[in-house]
Amino acid sequence: MDESFLKPYDPKSEESKVYTLWEKSGYFNPDNLPGNRPEKYCIVMPPPNANGRLHSGHGADITLKDILIRFNRMRGKKTLLLPGSDHAGFETQGVYEKKLQKEGRSRFGMNRDDLYKEIYDFVMDNKHIMEDDVKKLGTSCDWSRNTFTLEPEIVSKVQDTFRKMYEDGLIYRGKRSIHWNPKYQTSLSDIETDFEERKDPFYYFKYGPFTIGTARPETKFGDKYVVVHPDDKRYKDYDNGQKFEIEWINGPLTATLIKDEAADPEMGSGAMTITPWHSAVDFEIAKRHNLDMEQIIDWQGKLLPIAEEFTGMRIAEARPKIVEKLEKKGLLVKIDEEYTHAVRICERTGVVVEPQVKDQWFVKMEPLTKMALESLDRGEYRFLTEHHEKIFRHWMNRPLDWNISRQIVWGIRIPAWFRNKDSEQEEIIVSKQKPGDDWEQDPDTFDTWFSSGQWPLMTLGYPDGKDMEYYPTDVMETGSDLVFKWVPRMIMFGLYLNKKVPFRDVYFHGMILDEKGKKMSKSKGNVLSPIDLADEFGTDATRMSFVVANPPGANMSLSKDKVRAYKKFANKIWNISRFILENVGSETPDGNTNLTDSDKKLLEKLDEETKFVTEHIEKYRMDLAAERLYHYVWHEVADIILEDSKEILNGPDGVEKKSKQRTLYVILATSLKLLHPFMPFVTESIWQKMGNEKMLMVEEWPQHTN
RNA sequence: GCGCCCUUAGCUCAGUUGGUAGAGCAGCCGCUUUACACGCGGAAGGUCGGGAGUUCAAAUCUCUCAGGGCGCACCA
Numbered sequence: 157m158d159e160s161f162l163k164p165y166d167p168k169s170e171e172s173k174v175y176t177l178w179e180k181s182g183y184f185n186p187d188n189l190p191g192n193r194p195e196k197y198c199i200v201m202p203p204p205n206a207n208g209r210l211h212s213g214h215g216a217d218i219t220l221k222d223i224l225i226r227f228n229r230m231r232g233k234k235t236l237l238l239p240g241s242d243h244a245g246f247e248t249q250g251v252y253e254k255k256l257q258k259e260g261r262s263r264f265g266m267n268r269d270d271l272y273k274e275i276y277d278f279v280m281d282n283k284h285i286m287e288d289d290v291k292k293l294g295t296s297c298d299w300s301r302n303t304f305t306l307e308p309e310i311v312s313k314v315q316d317t318f319r320k321m322y323e324d325g326l327i328y329r330g331k332r333s334i335h336w337n338p339k340y341q342t343s344l345s346d347i348e349t350d351f352e353e354r355k356d357p358f359y360y361f362k363y364g365p366f367t368i369g370t371a372r373p374e375t376k377f378g379d380k381y382v383v384v385h386p387d388d389k390r391y392k393d394y395d396n397g398q399k400f401e402i403e404w405i406n407g408p409l410t411a412t413l414i415k416d417e418a419a420d421p422e423m424g425s426g427a428m429t430i431t432p433w434h435s436a437v438d439f440e441i442a443k444r445h446n447l448d449m450e451q452i453i454d455w456q457g458k459l460l461p462i463a464e465e466f467t468g469m470r471i472a473e474a475r476p477k478i479v480e481k482l483e484k485k486g487l488l489v490k491i492d493e494e495y496t497h498a499v500r501i502c503e504r505t506g507v508v509v510e511p512q513v514k515d516q517w518f519v520k521m522e523p524l525t526k527m528a529l530e531s532l533d534r535g536e537y538r539f540l541t542e543h544h545e546k547i548f549r550h551w552m553n554r555p556l557d558w559n560i561s562r563q564i565v566w567g568i569r570i571p572a573w574f575r576n577k578d579s580e581q582e583e584i585i586v587s588k589q590k591p592g593d594d595w596e597q598d599p600d601t602f603d604t605w606f607s608s609g610q611w612p613l614m615t616l617g618y619p620d621g622k623d624m625e626y627y628p629t630d631v632m633e634t635g636s637d638l639v640f641k642w643v644p645r646m647i648m649f650g651l652y653l654n655k656k657v658p659f660r661d662v663y664f665h666g667m668i669l670d671e672k673g674k675k676m677s678k679s680k681g682n683v684l685s686p687i688d689l690a691d692e693f694g695t696d697a698t699r700m701s702f703v704v705a706n707p708p709g710a711n712m713s714l715s716k717d718k719v720r721a722y723k724k725f726a727n728k729i730w731n732i733s734r735f736i737l738e739n740v741g742s743e744t745p746d747g748n749t750n751l752t753d754s755d756k757k758l759l760e761k762l763d764e765e766t767k768f769v770t771e772h773i774e775k776y777r778m779d780l781a782a783e784r785l786y787h788y789v790w791h792e793v794a795d796i797i798l799e800d801s802k803e804i805l806n807g808p809d810g811v812e813k814k815s816k817q818r819t820l821y822v823i824l825a826t827s828l829k830l831l832h833p834f835m836p837f838v839t840e841s842i843w844q845k846m847g848n849e850k851m852l853m854v855e856e857w858p859q860h861t862n
Numbered sequence: 863g864c865g866c867c868c869u870u871a872g873c874u875c876a877g878u879u880g881g882u883a884g885a886g887c888a889g890c891c892g893c894u895u896u897a898c899a900c901g902c903g904g905a906a907g908g909u910c911g912g913g914a915g916u917u918c919a920a921a922u923c924u925c926u927c928a929g930g931g932c933g934c935a936c937c938a
Contacts, residue, residue: 164900356937371937423938435937498936511937543867547933550865554934639933671873673931704886705875709867711931713874717887724900735897780876783885798897806896 158845161737165730167694167723170841175291177844183854185298186234190854193234198626199225200612200658201237201297202634202642205244209282210289212668212676212702212714213635215686219702220665220778221633222295226833227773229296230857236626237297238615239290241283243305245567245604246348250340250504252278252566263565264341268599272565276306289687294695294836296853301623303615305607306568310614314607315571315588317653322586326520326652327560329572329584333432333439334559336512337502338457342563343516344502345603346556347640349509351498358495359479362487364402364411366427371497372434373478374471377405377462378450379429383441386415388426405482406464416441434511453510515578517570517600521555524648528552537647537657540776541709544639544664551640560603567601574598609645612658619654629659631776636664636709663776664709668702671715689719696835697722703782703834725786726838729831732794733842736824739805740817749818750811758797758819762826767860769830782834789827797823826858 160166182188186196199221210218221237229235252275253263263271283304290297303310321327334343356371366382382400384391396415401408411429418441419428432442432449442449452462459466459474466474482488500509529552531537532545539545561570573595575583585591607614616623628650632643643662650658669675670682677683689698693716700722706712751759765788772781797820804816825846832839832852843852 161897164898351934351936354937358938369938375937420938426938428938430938437936437938497938500937508937543932546866550934636932673874707876710875715874715887718874720900721887724898727900728898731898731901733897738897783876787885794898795902799902802896 161734165727165838171695171837174837174840178853181851184296185300186236189234193232195233196626197228197233198236198629199631200615200629201239205242205247209286210686212684212686216665216668216702218293218295219699223778223833225296230855238301239297240303240615242608246562246564247504249564249566268565275566292687292690311568313614314568314610317610318571319586327517329515329517331513331515333436333511334514334516335509337507337509339507340505343514343559345559348503349500350503352501353496354499355496358492360489361482362489363429364400367425367489368427368429369424374474375431375434375452377452379431380409380411381414381447382411382427382429383414383416383419384427385417385419385421388421390426414445433513436511449513457510516559517561519558519560521557524652525552525555527651528644528647531651531657537660539662541664543709547639552644560606561600562603563600568607570598570600570602572598605641605645608642610649612646613653628656631661631663632659633663636666666709666711669711669713671713673713684714693719693723694726696726696838700782700834703778705779707779708776728790728794729838733824735798736820740821749814752812752815755815755819762823763860766858770860785831793823829855829858
């Protein structure tokens with residue numbers, strides 16, 4: 157008997173030994189797996205962002221994937237769990253800029269290459285810490301294939317994709333209304349923004365013969381178009397294009413009436429003025445009618461000279477002063493103080509974004525979303541949760557073109573070159589090489605999702621790497637917040653570049669919430685780190701708590717009590733093993749042992765458990781499989797089977813005792829196998845102490861007979 | 863405003879072709895029983911959010927109301 161069995165299970169001392177053993181075996185790499193494995197099984201890990209440590213979301217993510225991988229590895233498949241990390245462009249640069257701010261520095265004015273180098277070093281340091289975290293969770297991923305989105309090979313391939321899409325007419329450069337983050341000085345795509353409910357005064361002003369409403373008087377300096385609905389009876393005597401002389405903020409101007417269906421007759425007076433430069437809706441109206449556009453607010457969020465005496469003021473400062481001026485001029489009709497509306501903010505930084513008109517690179521989404529939806533209709537991939545399929549379809553049915561250029565240095569440089577930029581003779585060449593001396597490269601980088609959308613392809617060596625044999629992968633398991641961001645992009649890039657979706661099943665796990673069902677956040681102080689939990693209760697316990705009661709698609713509450721319960725379970729398994737090994741003796745009874753009827757029944761029950769666990773993992777119901785195992789091992793094997801066996805084991809040698817020994821041994825070995833994907837450390841540790849030659853990790857998954 | 867999801871024991875949740883409810887945690891009462899006090903045994907706890915309907919039968923299907931959450935749109 158191994159001496160460590162005499163003490164309670166100690167995760168700390170066992171886990172590191174076991175992980176080293178696994179790593180040394182080389183079995184994380186599918187090329188080294190024993191036996192003939194014709195069937196492949198591959199999961200690409202969502203690249204954790206290389207700018208911080210693992211949080212509970214990652215914990216759930218990694219645990220679920222590793223369970224599937226370990227299960228399939230034991231079932232004799234050639235399994236690859238592919239690790240990697242993402243540079244997470246804007247997010248990482250934001251994190252770094254905050255760091256700079258703390259040091260009293262700023263990225264503005266910094267040399268591009270110096271800034272890039274600094275962030276690169278910062279990310280490399282974090283990346284290694286994060287990779288250690290991933291190992292700590294027992295992840296059986298193939299580190300020899302570890303990749304990073306800014307590796308030259310990947311950068312080059314992502315740039316190739318851009319060129320191909322440009323040549324295919326799927327990418328264009330255009331001056332369009334974009335979301336501008338004035339603090340961080342970059343444009344953002346729709347999905348990188350959120351809405352925040354705000355209560356702001358809503359002002360009604362006299363605009364010639366009309367009354368118009370706005371919450372943003374500071375944008376109104378240049379408003380010279382008033383828009384009404386073509387069917388609005390109140391304005392039936394006015395003609396489209398009719399001109400008026402009116403008095404406005406900074407004096408008289410000539411206004412033009414426009415009839416457009418965008419105006420809602422139900423809203424206030426039914427008349428609105430438009431500011432095409434600072435509103436996406438207004439921009440569209442202006443484009444339809446070929447109207448002038450003028451910038452009112454600069455890139456820093458300050459008013460431009462058109463605002464005359466308000467020039468240079470920030471919005472918050474200027475707004476009340478402008479209202480005051482209009483009131484003095486007798487143009488203020490009324491103020492609605494109860495007005496609530498949603499303000500668009502930058503999802504990462506919380507900064508209110510300003511619509512601006514800017515030349516940017518866009519991906520034409522419609523052909524791509526169409527391709528993805530048709531593939532879904534053909535059943536080439538499926539969502540495990542119907543709910544998410546609905547959300548996905550809804551989103552894919554309104555394909556807004558995707559702004560992929562970011563004005564930050566931390567990312568993959570857009571391979572485009574300009575000559576005579578911003579002039580009438582502007583020329584563009586898309587190429588990885590500089591076309592000539594008088595060409596300058598676009599300073600912008602790609603939106604992170606442009607590269608991570610190609611992640612399954614790039615990591616598997618698209619177009620002709622040998623790992624492409626794993627494409628398409630088996631399942632994409634990720635957080636439901638990525639239902640728009642990441643999943644559709646991977647599907648679209650996969651279909652576009654390689655004609656096949658990158659994965660068959662899409663599994664969304666929910667958010668990990670605290671014990672009261674609230675979102676974990678640093679400011680609330682309710683964050684549970686998977687690494688801290690693993691330190692305190694053991695990795696197996698932590699993994700179990702990420703699985704049980706965590707069905708596909710639903711959020712999950714996590715508490716220390718829950719993890720503590722599974723720490724006790726790990727110890728229980730430990731003690732069951734000790735008891736059985738002590739009583740079975742050194743020579744294990746073999747398969748030819750005659751079994752008593754009651755022992756045969758116990759093995760039939762074991763068979764049922766095997767069946768349940770196997771089928772539920774196949775159905776991605778790891779939550780139910782884990783719960784069932786917990787119940788079986790503790791309340792059936794320990795509480796009933798072991799208790800009932802004591803009398804026989806303590807009795808005289810004979811057929812009955814031999815049968816019991818054989819049965820208990822089979823129950824133990826099978827239970828350890830079934831538990832292994834969920835609790836890899838304690839089970840492997842026991843397996844080793846049992847004197848088995850093969851590692852549990854590559855043992856054969858138990859067969860069930862019915 | 864449009865759409866989606868959820869509501870089962872104190873807490874977190876199972877209950878997937880309709881057959882009068884289950885688990886874990888917490889709590890309660892006993893027990894140093896020779897694998898384990900990170901333990902063992904036991905008891906208690908729910909008119910399955912409210913209402914109506916379909917059915918021999920509803921937690922499960924339909925409608926409706928209430929509460930909670932999410933997505934989309936909205937700086938007219």
